[in-house]
Amino acid sequence: MFLQFDKDGIYCAQAGVYIDPWKPVDKAIITHAHSDHARRGSKSYLAHHDSRGILEYRLGQEIQLETLGYSEPVIMNGVRISLHPAGHITGSSQVRLEYKGEIWVVSGDYKVMPDGITTPFEPVPCHHFVTESTFGLPVYNFPDAATLDADLKSWCCKNLNAGKSCVLIGYSLGKAQRILSSLHDMPSPVILHGAIYNTNTALGLSNERYTRYAAGIKKTFQEPLIVVAPPSVIGSSWLRQFEPYELGVCSGWMQLRGARRRRNADMGFVMSDHADWKGLNEAVLATGADHIYVTHGYKSIYAKWLTEQFGLDAVTVDTLYEGEALEQPDTETTEEEDEAA
Amino acid sequence: MKAFTELYYELDATTKTLPKVEALTRYFLRTKPEDSIWAIALLVGNRPKRPVKSSDLKAWATDLAGIPEWLFGDSYSVVGDLAETITLLINSTSDKVSEISLNELMRELGAMASLTDAEKKERVLGYWKTLAPQELYVFNKLITGAFRVGVSKLLVFKALSKAYQIEEKVIAHRFIGNWKPTDTSLLDLLKEDEFLDATSRPYPFCLAYALDVEWSALGRIEDWQIERKYDGIRGQIIVRNKELFVWSRGEELLTDKFPEFEELKYDLPDGTVIDGEILPIVNGKIRSFNQMQKRTTRKALTKKILQEVPLKMVCYDLLEKDGKDLRDLPLQERRRLLEEVVTNSKACNSSLVLAPLLSCNAWEKLDQLRNEAKAVGCEGLMLKRKDSNYETGRKRGKWWKWKVDPYSVDAVLIYAQAGHGRRANLFTDYTFAVWDGDVLVPFTKAYSGLTDKEIIEVDAWIKKNTLEKFGPVRSVTPHWVFEIAFEGINESPRHKSGIALRFPRIARWRKDKPLSEANTKEDLLNLLHATQ
Ligand SMILES: [Zn+2]
Ligand SMILES: [Zn+2]
Numbered sequence: 001m002f003l004q005f006d007k008d009g010i011y012c013a014q015a016g017v018y019i020d021p022w023k024p025v026d027k028a029i030i031t032h033a034h035s036d037h038a039r040r041g042s043k044s045y046l047a048h049h050d051s052r053g054i055l056e057y058r059l060g061q062e063i064q065l066e067t068l069g070y071s072e073p074v075i076m077n078g079v080r081i082s083l084h085p086a087g088h089i090t091g092s093s094q095v096r097l098e099y100k101g102e103i104w105v106v107s108g109d110y111k112v113m114p115d116g117i118t119t120p121f122e123p124v125p126c127h128h129f130v131t132e133s134t135f136g137l138p139v140y141n142f143p144d145a146a147t148l149d150a151d152l153k154s155w156c157c158k159n160l161n162a163g164k165s166c167v168l169i170g171y172s173l174g175k176a177q178r179i180l181s182s183l184h185d186m187p188s189p190v191i192l193h194g195a196i197y198n199t200n201t202a203l204g205l206s207n208e209r210y211t212r213y214a215a216g217i218k219k220t221f222q223e224p225l226i227v228v229a230p231p232s233v234i235g236s237s238w239l240r241q242f243e244p245y246e247l248g249v250c251s252g253w254m255q256l257r258g259a260r261r262r263r264n265a266d267m268g269f270v271m272s273d274h275a276d277w278k279g280l281n282e283a284v285l286a287t288g289a290d291h292i293y294v295t296h297g298y299k300s301i302y303a304k305w306l307t308e309q310f311g312l313d314a315v316t317v318d319t320l321y322e323g324e325a326l327e328q329p330d331t332e333t334t335e336e337e338d339e340a341a
Numbered sequence: 342m343k344a345f346t347e348l349y350y351e352l353d354a355t356t357k358t359l360p361k362v363e364a365l366t367r368y369f370l371r372t373k374p375e376d377s378i379w380a381i382a383l384l385v386g387n388r389p390k391r392p393v394k395s396s397d398l399k400a401w402a403t404d405l406a407g408i409p410e411w412l413f414g415d416s417y418s419v420v421g422d423l424a425e426t427i428t429l430l431i432n433s434t435s436d437k438v439s440e441i442s443l444n445e446l447m448r449e450l451g452a453m454a455s456l457t458d459a460e461k462k463e464r465v466l467g468y469w470k471t472l473a474p475q476e477l478y479v480f481n482k483l484i485t486g487a488f489r490v491g492v493s494k495l496l497v498f499k500a501l502s503k504a505y506q507i508e509e510k511v512i513a514h515r516f517i518g519n520w521k522p523t524d525t526s527l528l529d530l531l532k533e534d535e536f537l538d539a540t541s542r543p544y545p546f547c548l549a550y551a552l553d554v555e556w557s558a559l560g561r562i563e564d565w566q567i568e569r570k571y572d573g574i575r576g577q578i579i580v581r582n583k584e585l586f587v588w589s590r591g592e593e594l595l596t597d598k599f600p601e602f603e604e605l606k607y608d609l610p611d612g613t614v615i616d617g618e619i620l621p622i623v624n625g626k627i628r629s630f631n632q633m634q635k636r637t638t639r640k641a642l643t644k645k646i647l648q649e650v651p652l653k654m655v656c657y658d659l660l661e662k663d664g665k666d667l668r669d670l671p672l673q674e675r676r677r678l679l680e681e682v683v684t685n686s687k688a689c690n691s692s693l694v695l696a697p698l699l700s701c702n703a704w705e706k707l708d709q710l711r712n713e714a715k716a717v718g719c720e721g722l723m724l725k726r727k728d729s730n731y732e733t734g735r736k737r738g739k740w741w742k743w744k745v746d747p748y749s750v751d752a753v754l755i756y757a758q759a760g761h762g763r764r765a766n767l768f769t770d771y772t773f774a775v776w777d778g779d780v781l782v783p784f785t786k787a788y789s790g791l792t793d794k795e796i797i798e799v800d801a802w803i804k805k806n807t808l809e810k811f812g813p814v815r816s817v818t819p820h821w822v823f824e825i826a827f828e829g830i831n832e833s834p835r836h837k838s839g840i841a842l843r844f845p846r847i848a849r850w851r852k853d854k855p856l857s858e859a860n861t862k863e864d865l866l867n868l869l870h871a872t873q
Contacts (some may be wrong), residue, residue, distance in 0.1 A: 138408050139416045139429035236834040255429065258421055261780040262837060266354065301415050308409060 001103050003097070003128070005293070005317040010106060010130065012097055017074035019095050019106050020040075020321070023236055031080070031108025032092035033173060036321045046074075048083050050119075051091030051183050054173060057202035070119070086110040087121030088273050089174035090203055096124050105287060106130040107161040109321075111272065112279035115145050123286035131284055132321070133297030134274040135252055136305075143254065144340055148269060149182045155248060155267055156226060160188055165225040165245040167263075172196045172230045174273045175250050177205065184209075189221055193229035218242060234263055252276070285310065296321035344372050345380055345443045345858060346479045352490050353778055356863055361492060365500030374527040376443040381501070382522035383483070385494045386857060389522070391486035392453040393461050395423055398485065400444060401462055406430040418808055422779075424481035428474065435473045450484060451523065489779035505531055510668075510733045513545040517592060532656060543577040543588040544660045544668065547732045549723060549740035551748065551868070556704035559724070559741075562585045566672060566727050567699040567710070569719040570742050571655055573620035573631050574637070578602060578610040578654060581664070587619075591858065598637060601652055601692045608687050617656040617696065626843075627718035627842030634853055635636065636862070656683055657696040657723075660731060668731035675731070707743075715745045749826045749848055750860045753781055753819045757803045768803045768815070769796055771847075773825060775838075777862040784865065786840035787825050790847030799850075822854040823847050830869050838864055 004011045008026075009021030017027040024041030031037055033047075033054040044064040047055055052067050068074065070093070075080040078100075083093035088109040095106045098106030103126040110132065113122045135142075143151070152242035156166045168183075170176045172195040180200075183190070190210045194202070197212045211217065218225070218241050227242055231249075239245070249265040260268035275283060284292060284306060292314040294303040300315040351364035365384075369377050382388065403413040413430070420426040441449075453461055468480055482488045483770075498516065502509040515530050518541060559565065575590040585606035587596045596602075599619065609615075621628040621636065628650065636642075636650040659679035660667055667675050677699075683695050699722070701707055711722050721744035729739035752773035760769035770788055774781035791799065806818045826848040833841035 137416050137419060138406060138412060139426060140421055141429070141432045235837065235839050237832075256420055257425055258780050261777050262782055264839065298415075298419075301412065305409075305412060 002099060002102060003100065003106070003130070005319065006163070010319070012079060013098065014099055015079035015081065017046075017076060017081075020108065022319075025240060029095055030055065031086065031095060031106065032089055034089070034109065037108060048091040048093045051093075053204050054091070054199065059331045070122075083124050084124045085119040086312045087112060087114070087118050090118060090177070092118070094124055096126065102127055104128040104130070107132060107283070110133070110283065112275045112283050113144055114140065115178055117177060121283070123283060125286075125288050126139075127289055128291045128293070129284060129287045129289035130273065130293040130295060130317070131280065132279065133299050133302040134182055135272065135276050135292050136280055136294070136298040136302030138277045140252065140255055141278060142255070142270050142272055145169075148271055152179065152182045152248070152269060153186070155246075155269075156183060156186060156188075159246045160186075160224050163224055163244070165227060165242045166248060167227045167229060167239060167242055167245050168248045168250060169229055169231050169234060169263075170271065172199045173203075175271060176200075176230070177203070178226055178271060179250060180210075183226060188223060188226050191217060191225050191227045193233065195230050197227055225244065231263075284312075291304040292318045295319045342439050342443055342446050342475060342479070344368060345376070345601045346476045348380065349479050349482075349490065350475060350872075352492055356487055356491065356777075356866075358496065359742055361496055362500050362503070365492070365497060366503045369500055371502035373442070373444070378522050378527040378530075379443045379447045381497055381516070381527070383488050384490060384492050384497050385516065386489075387520070387522065388486060389447065389451055390454070391484070393465060395485060395711050397458065397461070398423065398427060398465070401465060402427040402430055403606060405466065405758060422487070424478060424485045424487055428478045428482050428484075428729045431469050431477065433469075433472060433474045433477050435471060435477075437471060437473055439472060439476055446480075447483070447522070465724045485758065487779070489857070491776065491778040491863065507531055510545070513733045513793075514542065517545060518542045518588075518594070526648075527600050540584060541579065541586045541594070543579060543586070543592070544616075544666075544731070545733045546575060546590050546616070547658075547740065548735040549725075549742040550722065550735060550737050552741040552743040559704070562701060562704055562707075564727055566725045567701055567707070567724070568677065568696050568723045569699070569714045569717070570620035570721045570723045570744060571620055571627070571696075572718070572720045573618040573627075573655075576617065576619045576654065577660070578605060578613075578615045578617070579661075580606050580613045581611055583607070583611065598642070599652055600642065600647065602654070605686070605688055605692065609682065610663065612661055613682060614659070614661035615654065615656050615682070616658035616660055616691070617654040619652050619654050621650045622655075622694070623651065629718070635851055653694050655694050655696045658731065664754075671728040671730065672725055673727040674791075711743060711745060718782075721745045735762060748828070748830065749824050750775065750865065751822050751851060751854060752785070752825050752859065753856060753859045754799075754817060754821045754823060755781055755783060755819055756814050756815050756816050757799075767796060767800045769800070771799075771823075772814075773823060774819070774863050775860050775865060780857075781819055782862055783837055784836070784840060784862070785825060785827075785842045785845045787823075787845040787847050790826075791850065797848055819856060822851040822856060822859050824849050824851050830865065832869060838862065838865075840869055 008023040008025055009018040011018050017029055018025045018289045019029045020031055021028050021042060022039055026043045028042040028045050030045055030047040033051050038055060038059060040059050046066050049067045050067055055065060068083050070085055071082055073080050080098040082096045086092040086094045086097055086108050088111050092108060093110060097104045105126040106129060110121055112121050134314040159166045168179050170179050176196040177206040191213050192210045193213050197207055200207050233239055246266040248267040248269055249263050250269040250271040252270060252274055253259040253270030255270045290313055292306055292312050294314060294316050296319055303316045306312045348364055348368040352361055355361060399413060403410055417426045453464060472480055498509055498512045501512050549693055577588045579586040583606055585596060585602060586594060587599050587602055589595050620630050632650050636646060639646055656679060659675050659682060662678055680695060683689050683693050684692055699710055701710055714721055724741040726739045754771050755774045756772035757768040758770040760767055770786060772783050772786050774783045803817050807815045808818060809816045825845050827842040827845040829843035831841050
């Protein structure tokens, strides 16, 4: 096979390059900067221009990184390689590899529905398509950005009017920026957890309107606040200083009541960086590919569906990308694990 | 249905008591009594039978969603709730508000049982295709018969009391026992005279909190009545109109299970209600709770089992005498009357035993009494103020329980993992959950405590009832309730439930407890706050 799923990552022997390797390698193409896809230790990296700041922030300033624009091809040992928008987070890319007329596309993580801030997903015709399946079950049908926007705002207004602060939980890269963009015209002070503040800086976004969290900050404000923080603060005593507050959790998992209850959320916003059921099916069919490789998520279920429903040659492949960590029993979730959602 | 859906989501959105009572009160104030009676029935768990088989619902939803049967099954096992799975698969985009009232809907569902399958399908699909997402979810909860909200009866009664301006105690009393929303009128039930002929109705039990204050807060020890805390079935024996009724604390009518009390209907005067503990006692000694379970879980009561495990009631309170409600009298006075009633009865010292009062002249010496209680098969002590009235439900201050095993919680087994060493092929490590609304949330692991025989039985059951495997961990169908004893409770951000127990161990397998009677997360949080 032109691409192999080996112990270190997704490997293209002809070009001598790995895509999102989970072990250090010589040459790595990085679809996006989430930590289950972008790992430390490789000798050189290739990614989209917009990923530069955040990759240097996360992997170290000293990394050997080359960046490309969308649809700008490079040739590696006869393999024509280009990046295409995946709509997942800033800089996220699908990787297209063409060799002797055979085209492979590795989607990384992707989202079909536009979110208003990420370059929208573009289907790339190919013969072989590597897809994620984080939300590859028909129970996952996500609301569009406008609906989410309205829900977030009205929830915040309701709480603020009742004199309560709003603590919104979203992963620091991706979700947090979407939350901030939805709430950009709220008049209340916005406090950012350090991880989010730093991520904004690395993304080249302005933090001008926000206040970085510091101990005792609640005392410097008279009015209720909007606080944006990563999932790691859930259940911690850190939250207590914002009493009285309501907790809103933003994640695709919030589609399920059980997940909402387990996370102790007062409110769950179904906000995801991943494609929902409909999105996955649209994306897979739009590639026109006959051979589908299903990675992280409900992969065996989704592969079976593609095979039965559309007669595609769909198989599952093992990767170390994390898609469903939130749903494992009894694991202490870390920020890293939450990332994939 | 609109108002009820709003109520459902309001109750669901908070874990705090006050907003729940407010939401309920608003609901009762703005809803017609014929709708309210259904809401009450649904909230207190007095649910009608499922009108449609769940296999039919599954098949119709699978059809409507255009997916194969196996995919429905996989979705269901991920979501874990049938009503929610169906709601998500239908993925309604309607924003209509339905016109149908809760009463109309529940009656329609009730009448559905007599329709043909094709007619049922047509009705159900009619709702599925038109209801907006929130109403659709509540509708599915109702039709799958899995309706559960995190609201206790007491909260419902408190709200009713506010809405209808009737004393809470009175309301609680009238809703006890068997009543059906189909033939009960809320207004009639609340009217005094309708109520008087309810011969069988017990009083709501007065419950105690676990002792969590300093001795100094209790004042003088002379003001307290000290009893042992028994480990049996709390019950009320009622004799009215020459009829006998035996109720358990779970409001189950258990008269038929206890033939030893049969004669009391001739023996005790009409209008007598005794509160006490039903226990297996042989030659003056209390037998273990396991023996009791052996007796109560038995379907047919053979002569043999009746002889082996004879039951008595240890009487500790008198709630009604000569048809008069005594609950507002001080305990001291009730006790005097209780002694009179029991000693005048032929059953005295056969099926009725007076709970002995213990004497102690200093709080510091109470610990020794508590340990002695353990030695005679009791769980610890009860402290009751001599001037206390008989409260409705659990109230702080007048009654305390002081157990030898300080804390326990009834929890549901949800995950299991194989043990190590000798038990490597057996599932011996369990994770337990409590209710949080209608969801079970894991909160502790507990290992030891079961007998080898029980371990093998649980293991076999787990192997047959595995839902999913996550590495070495299996999730199982929630079914069994276990009593978990522990030494203390702490806040813990590292645990998803936010709490950690100290030295949790399985005290016993509560085969007698239905899933719905497991404790709630709220109970644990209350305990946490009380102990801090
Ligand atoms: Zn991923
Ligand atoms: Zn990602």
